[in-house]
Amino acid sequence: SNPAILELNDTLRYVTVSNNASLNGSWTIRRPTKDLTLNMFTNFQKVDDQSTVERLNELNSYASTFSAVWKWKATDLVFGPSLQYYRYDLTARTQERFGFGLQVGKSFWEKRLSTRFHSTLSQNDTDGLRDGTVGMHRMTFRYRLRKGMSISWSNSYRHVHSITRRNFREWRSRLRYGFRF
Secondary structure, three states: OOOOOOOOOOOOOOOEEEEEEEEEEEEEEEOOOEEEEEEEEEEEEEEEEOOOOOOOOOEEEEEEEEEEEEEEOOOOEEEEEEEEEEEEEEOOOEEEEEEEEEEEEEEEOOOOEEEEEEEEEEEEEEOOEEEEEEEEEEEEEEEEEEOOEEEEEEEEEEEEEOOOOOOEEEEEEEEEEEEOO
16 A cells, blocks of 8 residues: 555545656758758656556557658758657557658748648557558648748548557548747
8 A cells, every 4th residue: 555645435546657758859950052950759658557446557658759851941842751669568468669751841932831741651569469550641731920920721641450459540630820929
């Protein structure tokens, strides 16, 4: 029994402790005609269930991504590949996802309108066995109304092909208004 948990006989209490550590880095190499930006992100999260009544699944998750993005200044063209790795250690199983992505973008009208297409394809493993693929494709349009104010519209399509779980496909659309002061 944990002395920090107050046990009440007439109440269901779920107690979880989350630990999260992230490291995010970016480095830009500037050249007269194009810039190269290297991005790295890694994250560890642990969720520890300390409930006395009913135990939930415990979870450790790891995430790492790396990308390189080139931007050509004269044409406002953006291009970049990426690599991703995710791991979820659950009480009953381990899931891993690894894959690659690609993004392409372009700005128009003195950078008032920008478009970006981003696509990823990943392989899923469950307990070390292949378990299908996941694809995510997103197209975003952003229009700068004036300094510090913009509106964006994003459409994404996700498809999951799994051997052990239900396959599915979904479309999502998002409209955003941004104001920065």
